[in-house]
Amino acid sequence: MEQGFRLKNTVLLMALAAAYPLQAHALAGVAQFTAGEVNLRQADGRTIALAKGGDINSGNAIVTGSNGRAQVKFTDGGLISLQPNTEFKIANYVDRSDPKEDRFLVDLLRGSMRAITGLIGKRNRDNYKLTTTTATIGIRGSGFKVGYNPDGTLGITSELDKIEVCNQSGCIGLVAGESVRVIDSTTPPVRTSEQPKVDTPPAEKDPVVVGDKVNNSGKADIVEAVKPATTTVKADPVQRTFTNIAVAAVGTNTSGGGLFTLTTATGATSVFSDNKLLSVDNNVSGGFSKWSETGTPGPASNFKSLGNVSDANFIGWGTWVSGQREYTGTTMLDHVQYIAGRPTSATEMTALMATTATVNYTLIGSTAPIKGGVAGTLNSASFSVTFGGSTQYSFSATLNTSFGTISDSATISTATFTGTNSYIRGALIGTNGGLAGLTYAKDLGAGMITGAAAFQK
Numbered sequence: 488m489e490q491g492f493r494l495k496n497t498v499l500l501m502a503l504a505a506a507y508p509l510q511a512h513a514l515a516g517v518a519q520f521t522a523g524e525v526n527l528r529q530a531d532g533r534t535i536a537l538a539k540g541g542d543i544n545s546g547n548a549i550v551t552g553s554n555g556r557a558q559v560k561f562t563d564g565g566l567i568s569l570q571p572n573t574e575f576k577i578a579n580y581v582d583r584s585d586p587k588e589d590r591f592l593v594d595l596l597r598g599s600m601r602a603i604t605g606l607i608g609k610r611n612r613d614n615y616k617l618t619t620t621t622a623t624i625g626i627r628g629s630g631f632k633v634g635y636n637p638d639g640t641l642g643i644t645s646e647l648d649k650i651e652v653c654n655q656s657g658c659i660g661l662v663a664g665e666s667v668r669v670i671d672s673t674t675p676p677v678r679t680s681e682q683p684k685v686d687t688p689p690a691e692k693d694p695v696v697v698g699d700k701v702n703n704s705g706k707a708d709i710v711e712a713v714k715p716a717t718t719t720v721k722a723d724p725v726q727r728t729f730t731n732i733a734v735a736a737v738g739t740n741t742s743g744g745g746l747f748t749l750t751t752a753t754g755a756t757s758v759f760s761d762n763k764l765l766s767v768d769n770n771v772s773g774g775f776s777k778w779s780e781t782g783t784p785g786p787a788s789n790f791k792s793l794g795n796v797s798d799a800n801f802i803g804w805g806t807w808v809s810g811q812r813e814y815t816g817t818t819m820l821d822h823v824q825y826i827a828g829r830p831t832s833a834t835e836m837t838a839l840m841a842t843t844a845t846v847n848y849t850l851i852g853s854t855a856p857i858k859g860g861v862a863g864t865l866n867s868a869s870f871s872v873t874f875g876g877s878t879q880y881s882f883s884a885t886l887n888t889s890f891g892t893i894s895d896s897a898t899i900s901t902a903t904f905t906g907t908n909s910y911i912r913g914a915l916i917g918t919n920g921g922l923a924g925l926t927y928a929k930d931l932g933a934g935m936i937t938g939a940a941a942f943q944k
C-alpha cells in the first residue's frame with residue numbers, strides 16, 4: 488500500500504504505530520540501488536519503472552532487463568542483489584517481529600541473485616524460503632547465491648554458514664563455500680566446484696534512523712535513507728510479436744462446447760509480454776483461428792520459462808484462467824493450458840531422423856492439471872523419442888496426474904507432433920531437439936483433464 492506522506496519525528500511515528508499496527512501495511516523493503524532497465528510488477532498487474540528509493544511491497548515482482556541490476560533492502564535488514572534478465576517475486580513477506588507470524592517467501596523465476604538474510608531468518612529459519620522452478624532453498628545460516636545456467640540447470644552456493652536445498656528427490660545441506668547443481672525437480676542435486684556468477688552487493692551508505700524499527704539491543708535500527716521514487720507508469724507492458732514460435736494449447740468450454748486444441752502451423756503470429764504468451768494467431772492456410780487471454784490477466788506465477796522468448800532455446804508454459812478462440816465466431820474457453828517455443832529447424836530434424844537412438848527427456852516444469860475447474864498435481868511425466876535412421880521418428884509420453892494417467896504415442900516427421908489418439912500435442916524445441924513441450928487432455932470417465940509440460944534432454 489502506498490503511503491501518502493512521510494513522518495520525520497520518530498516519537499510521533501511510534502505513537503501512530505501503536506494505534507495503527509504495522510501489519511496493515513504491505514511494505515517489504517526499498518530499492519537501494521538500480522541500474523539499467525528495472526521494472527516493478529505490482530499485484531494488480533500494473534508495471535512501473537523501479538528507481539532507487541522506490542517502495543517494494545509483498546506481492547510485487549522485480550524484473551530486470553538485459554542491462555538491469557537492482558539491490559533491495561528489506562525491513563528486517565535482509566538484502567538481495569538481482570542480476571540482468573532476472574524475475575524475482577516477493578510471494579509472501581510479513582515482518583511483525585513475531586517468529587510465528589513472520590514470513591519471507593520469495594520466488595526466483597529466472598536469472599540470478601545473491602541474498603543475505605535478515606531478522607526474519609534469524610527469528611524462525613523455517614519461515615524463510617526461496618523457491619525456484621526445480622528446487623527450494625531454506626536457510627541454516629545467513630547468505631547464499633543462486634542462478635539459472637544457460638542449459639536451464641540451477642547453481643546454488645552457500646556463502647555464510649549453512650543452507651538446505653530441497654526438491655522432489657529430498658534435501659541436501661551445504662556449508663559455507665559448498666555448491667550444488669540442480670538438474671531438474673526430481674533428480675538429486677549434484678555437488679560441484681562451479682558457483683553461480685552473481686556480483687556482491689556494494690556496501691551500504693548514509694545510514695539514518697527510519698520509523699520505529701529497533702535492533703536486538705532495543706536501540707533505533709538504521710537502514711539507508713529512503714528517497715522518493717521517481718517512477719514512470721507504463722500504460723501497458725512491452726509487447727513483442729513473433730512468427731517463428733510454435734504454440735500448442737488446450738482449453739475447455741463449460742457451456743457444452745467440449746474440448747478445443749491448437750497446434751500452430753509455420754508462420755503463425757504470437758504476441759508475448761516478457762515471456763508470457765498473450766495471444767496466438769494461426770491465420771495460415773487451412774483456416775483462421777486466434778486464441779487470446781481474456782478477463783483479468785493471470786498472475787506471473789502462472790507463467791514459467793526456460794530462457795527468454797528471443798532466445799533460440801526458449802520454452803515457456805502457462806495457464807490462462809479464461810480465454811477465447813476466434814474461428815467463424817467466438818468461443819469462450821476455461822483454463823487454457825499452453826506451451827510455446829522455437830521449434831527445431833527442418834534441417835536439424837532431417838539430421839536427427841537419420842540417426843539411430845532413443846532419447847529420454849526429463850521433466851523441467853509443468854502447469855497444474857485441471858479437471859472441472861479444480862487444480863491437481865502432475866505426479867510424474869516421461870517423454871522419449873526414438874530415431875530409426877529414416878525420415879520419421881516416434882515419440883512416447885506418459886503423464887501421471889492426481890486425477891489419473893494419460894499416455895499417447897505417434898510416428899511423425901516434423902518438429903510439431905500430435906498423438907495417435909489426439910490427446911497429446913506439442914513440439915521438439917530448440918537446437919537439435921534439446922527441449923520438448925506438450926499439452927495433454929483426456930476424459931477418464933469423470934471429466935476432462937488438461938495440462939501442459941516441458942522437458943529437456
